[in-house]
Amino acid sequence: MAVDQHLSPADLHILMAEPSGVQRRIISNELYASQIQMIDEADSVATTLLQAQRNTPDLIISALHFADGSAMDLLHQLRADTQTAEIPFMLISSETRQQQLEQFKQSGVIAILPKPFKPDDLTTAIRATLDLLTQSELSLEYYEPDQLRVLIVDDSNMARKLIRRVLSGLGIENFTEAEDGSAAMTELTEKEFDLVVTDYNMPQVNGLELTEFIRSSAQHAHLPILMVSSEANQAHLQNISRAGVNALTDKPFEPDTIRQILTRILG
Template sequence: MELSSLYVTVIEPSKVQRHIIIGHLNSFGIENIEEFEEAKPALEHMLVTPPDVVLSSMHLPDMTGTDLVTQMRGLEALEKITFLLVSSETHYRYLEPIRQAGAIAILPKPFSREEMAMALKSTLDYVSDFESDSDSDEYDALRVLVVDDSTMSRNYIKQMLDSLSIHSIDTAADGSDALQMIDDGARYDLIITDYNMPNVDGKELIEHIRSHSEQPTVPILMVTSEQNESRLAAVQSAGVSAICSKPLSYDTVKQLIEQLVTDYDM
């Protein structure tokens, strides 16, 4: 599958900005593009003809990009479509729900051709793996626990794992639920956890697994939007195997999982 085969929906109220975005897409050979100024007509069109990826601005005339991706994740026909935010927005209140909903990238305004290329490459790999007719048996025996207090984030991570032909997946809404499952005897080949969660956060979960569980060496991948360096350093000290920032790049997650599972002596 090539970049030129991607079907893209662009939602941007500014005609100038749409022209710039579509120009970049055309430079990668992508011609199958639908463009909209507002989200509602775009959603209606997507339900009839689902695209491979949606590129949307944050501030739209009829809703925010956050509202848009939340609605998409609530619709079976659109929940697995990759979402790319193109915005100069920096406010945590707007960006955090986008990260949690599983945006594959957040591109700034202005963005470089290289930044878009990386985001589109990740989208292409995700779509190619998801649409592959032949399931790999490489991860058939793999059992994974996904821990995140965001339902949308858990679902998006599960979709990524499903694209990698990982189907034995348990989920927990926070670290407390995860610890209960582990203490009850559930064994995992990989644990993927958020950091900021109620009751028991990601750091506390890792510390318990490393010091008090029967599987102290299980690989633990943390996916988080946390930016505080001292907190992330504390997670490293607690024994996390790897940290991946939200929004999640499919390529990065895929490489990290392959590395962690290969290096883990099961």
């Protein structure tokens, strides 16, 4: 779908991957109630990949388990194909174990909905998809968005791609990427930045340690830091806040949330 500044749910084309016919009907009814009419269905990883290649959807809504694989298998194969790599992905699952859901949070999904989900949960996820597909430049008093120099730090390539896509939709064009805090420290010693967007859980140097490094540096102490994290440990969150991040948001995140945060911390 071409980028449009006036998309509505009725404009969306959804591909629903769900092995259960009963669950497909339930989800379809909720999508129809949200004014979405263009819904394709698939019952396996293989048929989902085939349909996504034949008729690229605006969003894939997927169950966790299929007879021929998992949602993670599906997601990895989608991201490996240039034709389907950028399709937003939503997981609907009854899985509650954080360890199992963590891999999806780190992979750049647009939303994770419980099964059964509430209509409001679906509405929020659909709105996030529309935000992702819609170009709407940030309005800042002291910065031109296309001049902002942003350092994105995340050990997940897929998560970095989603963050970059969201920021690009806000009119930001100048990016440097680092795969962990150690690589980010090197970038910070060599370049100037206006904003750091970082994950928390990373090898070698995590987001907390990176934040402490930045705040203790005379050169970068003022640098705004947005941490995008799936970290649920309350003690860790308190440590992150005390270290000096300017804002903290969950994974997965809503693009409109990022817009509001950046408007606040960049003035």
